[in-house]
Amino acid sequence: MSKSAIIAANAAFYAAFATGDVAAMERLWADEDGISCIHPGWPGIIGRATVMGSWRDILENPNRPQIACAEPHAIVEGDSGRVLCIEIVDGTALAATNHFRRIGNAWLLVHHQSSPIAQIVEQAHDDPTGPSRRIH
C-alpha cells in the first residue's frame, strides 16, 4: 500500500512536469524550507522559494524537453521513501531519485536528483549486450 502510494506520487510528479502544471508541482512538494533539488548538470539548490522557482522556470519554458519516467522502483522506510527511476528526456536517459516524506496522508517531495547516464545509451549502441560492469 505504501509502495503504490509513493509510486503514484512519483507518477504525479512526472505528469506535472510533462504538462507544465506549476500549481500541481507546487502541491506535490513539501511546503517547507528543507526541500532541495539537484537538476542535471547543476549544483544543488535548497529552500522552498529557490526549488519551486527553478520548477517554475522549467515548466513555463515552452521549449522544455519532453520527459517520461521508466522503471520506477520504490523504497519505503517508515515515513520516508524514495523512488529510483530512469528519466527519458528528449531521447536521453537520466538516472533519477525522488525522495518523499509522508506528511499527513500524502507522500510529498523533499528532494529530487537527476543524473545524466548518456554514456550508457551510447555504449548500448556500440555493444548490444549492454555494459557488463556498472562501476568504473
Add this chain to the structure above:
Amino acid sequence: MSKSAIIAANAAFYAAFATGDVAAMERLWADEDGISCIHPGWPGIIGRATVMGSWRDILENPNRPQIACAEPHAIVEGDSGRVLCIEIVDGTALAATNHFRRIGNAWLLVHHQSSPIAQIVEQAHDDPTGPSRRIH
C-alpha cells in the same frame, strides 16, 4: 547536534572513500537491502550486496580518483537526513547527496547519488562572474 552528527557521518564516508577503507565503508551503510546508490554516469543500483560490491570495486581499484568533499550542507527531518555537497574528483566538480537514516545512535547511509556538474566548471572559466541562472 543532529546536524553536526550527520556532517561527521558524511565526513567519515569521504574519509573511507579517500583511504580505500572497505571495512569502514561497510560499517557506514545501513545493513539492509533497501540501500541504493547512483554512481556518476550509471543507472541506479539497489540492495546491500550490490551497493557494497560497487564500493568494494571502487575502493580496491588502485587507480581510483582522488576525492574531496566541499560545502557540505545538512538537512535533518526526524530520523532521516541528507547532506548536499560538492565532490571534487580529480579536479572535476560533482553535485552529490548522501542520504542517512538514524538507526540507534548512528546516522547510516541509505542512498548516495553523485551527478556531474562539469559544465559549471567550464562556464566559470569562460565567465568569471559565474552562471547567472542555475536552470536551463
